[in-house]
Amino acid sequence: MKVLHISAECFPVAKVGGLADVVGALPKYQKKIGVDAEVIMPFYDNNYTESKKFVNIFESELDLGDRKYIYQILKLKSKLGFPLFLVKIPELLDRKYVYGFEDDSERFIAFQIAVLDWVLQSKKKPDLIHCHDYHTGFVPFMISHSVKYKTLERIPTVLTIHNAQYQGQFSYDKLYLLPEFNLNKIGLLDWYGQINPLATAIKCAWKVTTVSPSYSEELAIKSNGLEGLLLHEKAKLLGILNGIDSKVWNPEKDKLISKNYSIKTVQSGKKASKNKLCEQFGLDNTKPLFSFIGRLVYEKGADLFPDAFYKALLNHDINILVLGSGDKNVEANLKGLNVPFKGKYNSFIGYDEALAHEIYAGSDFLLMPSRVEPCGLNQMYSLRYGTIPIVRRIGGLKDTVIDIGDKGGFGICHNQTSVDDILYSIGRAVEFYKNKKGFKKNREICMKIDHSWDKSAKEYISLYKSLI
Numbered sequence: 001m002k003v004l005h006i007s008a009e010c011f012p013v014a015k016v017g018g019l020a021d022v023v024g025a026l027p028k029y030q031k032k033i034g035v036d037a038e039v040i041m042p043f044y045d046n047n048y049t050e051s052k053k054f055v056n057i058f059e060s061e062l063d064l065g066d067r068k069y070i071y072q073i074l075k076l077k078s079k080l081g082f083p084l085f086l087v088k089i090p091e092l093l094d095r096k097y098v099y100g101f102e103d104d105s106e107r108f109i110a111f112q113i114a115v116l117d118w119v120l121q122s123k124k125k126p127d128l129i130h131c132h133d134y135h136t137g138f139v140p141f142m143i144s145h146s147v148k149y150k151t152l153e154r155i156p157t158v159l160t161i162h163n164a165q166y167q168g169q170f171s172y173d174k175l176y177l178l179p180e181f182n183l184n185k186i187g188l189l190d191w192y193g194q195i196n197p198l199a200t201a202i203k204c205a206w207k208v209t210t211v212s213p214s215y216s217e218e219l220a221i222k223s224n225g226l227e228g229l230l231l232h233e234k235a236k237l238l239g240i241l242n243g244i245d246s247k248v249w250n251p252e253k254d255k256l257i258s259k260n261y262s263i264k265t266v267q268s269g270k271k272a273s274k275n276k277l278c279e280q281f282g283l284d285n286t287k288p289l290f291s292f293i294g295r296l297v298y299e300k301g302a303d304l305f306p307d308a309f310y311k312a313l314l315n316h317d318i319n320i321l322v323l324g325s326g327d328k329n330v331e332a333n334l335k336g337l338n339v340p341f342k343g344k345y346n347s348f349i350g351y352d353e354a355l356a357h358e359i360y361a362g363s364d365f366l367l368m369p370s371r372v373e374p375c376g377l378n379q380m381y382s383l384r385y386g387t388i389p390i391v392r393r394i395g396g397l398k399d400t401v402i403d404i405g406d407k408g409g410f411g412i413c414h415n416q417t418s419v420d421d422i423l424y425s426i427g428r429a430v431e432f433y434k435n436k437k438g439f440k441k442n443r444e445i446c447m448k449i450d451h452s453w454d455k456s457a458k459e460y461i462s463l464y465k466s467l468i
């Protein structure tokens with residue numbers, strides 16, 4: 001079975017968030033169980049692509065409305081565990097960053113056209129196409145209704161919604177960018193008077209998966225305007241929990257942490273990373289360390305951090321460390337805490353993969369008070385590194401973390417994204433930390449939980465088989 005994953009991100013080539021981690025790991029695990037999984041993504045002009053070698057396997061010209069672009073399909077020479085292809089469209093895709101440009105609609109439509117033009121002429125076509133998020137959302141529509149891709153229409157398509165907050169909608173004056181299609185089908189592009197690639201994909205893909213079972217339930221209640229559509233398409237939805245790449249995220253082998261450790265050596269291993277972090281950020285290594293890693297956005301509850309952390313630092317003898325970037329106001333307010341709470345609080349505003357690994361290893365608790373969390377990978381990484389997740393019961397967090405007060409529990413859970421809930425959970429964590437024996441035992445329990453992709457990769461294969 002040959003499966004082509006189409007995505008805007010893939011670790012380690014280009015990563016903004018969890019999408020990259022999933023697309024960089026799932027195909028690897030699918031290959032292990034006999035699927036011929038491949039990935040195609042845009043070629044960005046970043047440090048990774050600059051340092052790697054590629055083979056040019058295809059070159060052509062594509063039409064994007066009234067403009068023509070020469071493009072190449074490059075194959076990465078380094079081994080990732082699956083073949084990786086990159087679409088290089090000079091001027092359009094080969095930029096330093098993945099998203100955030102005014103012409104993102106043009107960029108991702110051109111990417112999808114290039115992918116399908118390439119598939120159209122290839123001898124061995126995929127048995128199934130797996131699209132990820134809105135950046136690839138026109139693919140199921142184009143395969144089914146564009147004149148040009150008629151011969152591909154029997155290839156089943158799967159859409160995975162990693163995050164329904166981002167839908168990529170734009171107005172009808174850009175309709176001309178799409179390749180000629182059956183105009184009777186124009187309604188498939190529409191959602192509330194705009195062209196909406198995520199809505200289009202939900203309507204046209206053969207099957208739609210979400211990255212956790214709870215998220216698939218929640219989407220019909222809250223999905224940034226797509227509630228009605230997702231309720232209507234409920235029968236097509238399937239929640240498959242994300243896994244983690246347990247080779248990349250392995251405290252026994254991780255080269256990015258101070259000292260490798262196993263369940264047996266968790267105490268000394270975590271201590272080495274904590275000491276390093278405390279030295280680097282001027283914190284107190286005798287106090288519990290609470291951390292946050294992620295995008296500083298409303299979805300993650302980041303707007304509440306300045307107030308919640310201020311109160312927590314006043315009331316408790318703890319350290320808080322933040323790694324992230326996003327909303328400029330939140331960034332500024334978080335930096336503002338550095339002075340009054342010097343020695344107890346610090347932040348690194350930016351993106352740093354190596355520092356993230358050290359923080360998962362060196363922290364005692366990881367905070368995730370998200371308003372929306374389709375799956376969340378951070379809590380799974382933190383468990384793997386023996387760090388106790390403090391999460392709001394939502395989406396994938398609800399599916400992966402059980403409260404210490406409940407049977408089989410190992411984490412700390414709260415119901416709302418509010419300053420009070422965050423403070424209450426920090427208070428519970430401080431108490432729990434005092435019970436040295438119970439705390440150590442809990443670390444071991446966390447590390448034993450298996451969230452590797454093995455199980456979920458098999459669920460995807462069953463789904464593919466049901467469609468082919």
Ligand code: ADP
Pocket residue numbers: 016017018019021293294295323324325350351352353356375376377378
């Ligand atoms: P999302 O995709 O919504 O941002 P996920 O929990 O699914 O959230 O995945 C986040 C991924 O991005 C994790 O691998 C996390 O470690 C990483 N990450 C987020 N922000 C940063 C940052 N500032 N520096 C390093 N890694 C980060």
